[in-house]
Amino acid sequence: MTAGAVLALSVPAVAASTTKPVATANAPSSQPPIAERYRKADAFLRQNLAKLIVDADLQPAFTDDGKGLLYLKGKAGQRAVRFIDLATRQDRVLTDDAALAAKLSAALGKPVAADGLWLNRLGFDTAGDVLSFDAQGKRWSLSAKGELSETHEAEWNPALSPDGRFEIVARDFNLYARELKTSREVALTTDGAREQPYGRGIPQLADILKAGKEEPDMPVSVRWSPDGSKILTWRLDTRGVERLSITQQNPGGLYPRSFAYVYPLAGAKVLPQATRLVIDVEQAFKDGKAKPVALQIPSESLLYPADPDLGWIGDRVRVQWTERGYGQLVVYSADPKTGAATIVAREAVKPIVTVTSTQIQPQPELGGELVISERSGWAQLYLVKPDAPDGGAALTSGRWEVLSIEHIDPAAKSLVLTGVGRETDRNPYDRALYRTGLDGATPRLLTPEPLDHDTRVSPDGRWFVDAMSSPTQPTRTVLRDAADGKIVAELGRADASALLAAGFTPPEPFQGLAADGKTPLYGMIFRPAGYDPKRRYPVIDNVYTGPTTTQVPTEWSESVLAGGNSVAQIGAIVVMIDGRGTSRRGQAFRLPAYQNLGEVGVDDHIAMIKQMAEKHPEMDATRVGVYGGSAGGYDAARFVLRRPEFFKVAVASSGNHDLRLDKAWWPEVSMGLADEATWERNSNMSVAANLQGKLLLVHGDIDDNVPVTESLRLAQALIKAGRDVDLVILPNTTHAVGQPFFHKKLRDYFTRNLLDEAPPPLTTATAPVSAPVSR
Structure with a gap:
């Protein structure tokens, strides 16, 4: 068995083509040997390319x-x-x-x-x-x-009161308060149980594996009131929640070890519940017993193994509550003495509240909550006050998107924010920085250059660092005055001379149209070193259809360091495309993804690849492959299953092939509370019989984000449908599969099945790689 794989359904090697081009003045140049191309692919991995760039990221x-x-x-x-x-x-x-x-x-x-x-x-x-x-x-x-x-930095201890008098201790699923001066303890709760503990969250798989037990030690989950007299905490309820199981085959000892753990799934009928309560610790010590106050806030379904929101604003509780399926986000303000709660802000955009384009931020100095909302169809900023929780004054407006609030000056009643799409002289994905007030007046642009601006604002709001660039223009980093955007100092300019000397071919931005023939789309083309326009290159689509984000880089360093630069070196052209259904271009642009993750983007990608090939005849649109990881792994498999006549080869890593088996928050962001027929329609297992080309599934055996069962079940569905499948399970590997063996397998798969060549043998010279970012 090949080293590194515990399970592999092998693909027969395809012999390398022996046909050699005739050497003429107009003939394409010969490609370097495949081993040399693989070495170049290693050299062009992200961490190796970064060493060839100077002053692209000054880490201000x-x-x-x-x-x-x-x-x-x-x-x-x-x-x-x-x-x-x-x-x-x-x-x-x-x-x-x-x-x-x-x-x-x-x-x-x-x-x-x-x-x-x-x-x-x-x-x-x-x-x-x-x-x-x-x-x-x-x-x-x-x-x-x-x-x-x-x-040695002092770690924040949530259990310790602000004044240092008390400490909260979790024991036997209950909470106790200890007076540090006297060591006296008082029980704050008494009826805790394994399935209903107080102040204890859901352990994540990584913590379970590290501890080697299903009940690892965890920090107590409480928030002290500012005056140090009360705690805000919660009670978890996992009764009726089905658990996942996992077996670590290679834990370091002789025997494998298995664990059952709680992981809230989108397809689960019952999710873990959280109910919030306040306990007056100071009064408990006076009375000798505690009187927990249940807050009149609905029980909250936990969509991920993380604690619910817990917070204080002055002497009142302030928490954000999420409805399952993202029908609404609600901010409650509660009286800690009585538990009475009122709604002070609410988002209930139809058909779904897209939380990746929505933010609710408390701002008591301004008298309410600052809300980035899509209620107009575009993510704009509002000031929502308690007397009108469903309304609010619009601080910005228009057909563009506010991404984030960078600084707030309550005294001056001004804000600094990042937005995209407002300026017509630049790519709609380019970030820009603005200053605006509370009167809804036109925001002042602080970054006038038609480039992408990666900014950092000083704590006092007086200055900001601006790293401006485009995919074709190296980064220039400057210090600017935040009052008017005036440049006061240049800090550095990126130097790519060593990169170009290594034979690097810069990526090319591409603008085309969606499958509807009218919606503008944006993409990127990556070519190998020594690129020859007289050759014919297969095309490989590096896919991630979102919809919670965008894929195509807009800044120079991310364009240069993108993984497509490495994959292209095997002798292919790699593309990235943001089709309809992705973010940052308004609600209507993203809504095609709603309850439709299995179809969104695929035809837009095909349309864009065909347009690219029409402009660049060296791109062979009859030989197209696709690869992606995580949700991109789902996409890669989906593309080859749904459009087998176009996509011939796919590598899908860590894919969430049945959305019901993924953690609830990610699918429900776009799927909401879908019915079973909709979930089934979006499952890759339901279209397994469509496979005509080649599909490689890769998954880590201890994936703590997307359970490995996803790839195993898709493999089973393909086998039952009488289709071929190649499967590699990486031992002791989590969601981040980016290791040398994985990169070799990915290259080999496209080399055999798309380039019709034999890959070089596995060697120990393959460079280590950084783990990809998990969604």
Whole structure:
């Protein structure tokens, strides 16, 4: 059996083509040997490409007091850690990669390479002139004298009262309060049980595997009132909830180990429930017993193994409640003494509240809640006050989208926000920064250049760092005045000369039309090094149809570092496309995905690939493959099953092939409370008999996001339908399957079945890769 796979239904190798092109002046050049192309694919993996780029990401970080800005500048291994005093604009070097690597090597007792040094969470104490950062899995401080020391940050302890008098202890599914000064304890609850614990959330699979038991130790789930007298907590109810099971075949010992765990599924009839309560701890110590107050807030279905929202605004409870199926989001304000609750804000957009385009943020200084809502058909900003929870004053308007609120100045009654699609001189996905007021006046554009703007606003709202770029224009990073957007300093410009010297072919943005022939769509084309327009290249679609996000990068660094650059090196053209059903272009653009994840996007992708091939005849639209991970894995399998005449080869990794078997929040964001017929229609298992081409399923055996049973059941459906299937289960692998073996299998599958060549043998020289981001 091939190393790395516990189960594999093998594909017979296809012999490499022996036909050689005739060498003429107009003939295409010969491709490098496949082994050389694989080496180039390794070299063009994200973490390796990043080493060839200078100053694309300066990692800017404002100091907590807003007085200064930290950033990194220079080539990897030679970067300087710089600090700007925002009052004087003095820019100085604090240290550099070489000095830090030497100090870290001495502190750790082992070599630390300067060119492999990753610094994160940069911080600077302006009073003490001390730099802080994360490196080598630890937190460090560097004094002005150059002394390096490991630091241990005090972790926030939710169990400890703000004044340090009390601590909440969870024991035997109940809660106890302990007075730290006297060690006296009082029971706050007494009727807790395994299926109905107090202050204990649902353990995630990763925690269960780490602990080796189904009931791992977990932090107590409480929130103290600001005055330290009361706690807000909740009670979990898992009665009637069916559990998933998983077997870890390779735990490190002789025997496999199996666990049953709670994972809220979209197809479950009963989900875990959460009910909230308040307990007056101070009064409990006076009386010798507690009197929990049940809040008059409906029980909430938990759509993911995470705690429900718990919060305080002053002396009142403030929580956000989500209705299953996303029919509404409701914000309650509750009296902790009586439990009486009132609705202060509510979102109930039809047919569904899309939570990835909706935000509700408490803003008591403004007298209510700031809400990003799609009620107009576009994500706009409103100020909703308690006397009209379903209404609110519109602070922005128009056919564009507010993505996020970056800064609020209650005194000046102004806000800084990020939006897309408002400016007509740029790509509708390009981010821009705006300043606006509470009067609904036209927002002021702070980033006038027709580019994508990745911004960070200082804590005091006076400044922001702007990394501006496009897929074809390298990043320029500047410091700007947040009052008017004026550039006050240039921090750096990306240098890609080493990347281009390595033979890198820059990606090409592409604009075309959807399958309806009228809706503008956007995509990206990735070509191999040594690309020859006289050749004919197969096409591989890197798919993720959303609908909770977009796929095609708009910034330069993400375009350059995209995984399609690596896959293309085998001798193919890779494309990315945002079809209808994806986000950031209004509700109507995304609604084709509603209860229709199995069909949305597929015909738009076909239409765009055909348009690309018409413009670029070197793209062979008769040889098209597709790959994707997670929801993209579902898409990849769906494309080859629903349009087998067009998509011939697919690699689907970590796919949620039956949405009912996925965690409830993700499918229900688009599917709502679908009926069984709708769920079945959207299941890949229901169309397994359509398979005509080649399909490779890849899944980690301990996937903690999408259960491995999804790929196993699709394989079973294909086998029952009399269809071929290739299946690789990666041992001890979670949702993130991006490891060297996976990349080799993906390349091999397209090399055999789309390029009609024999792949090179597996070697140990394959570079390690970073894990992909999980949805």
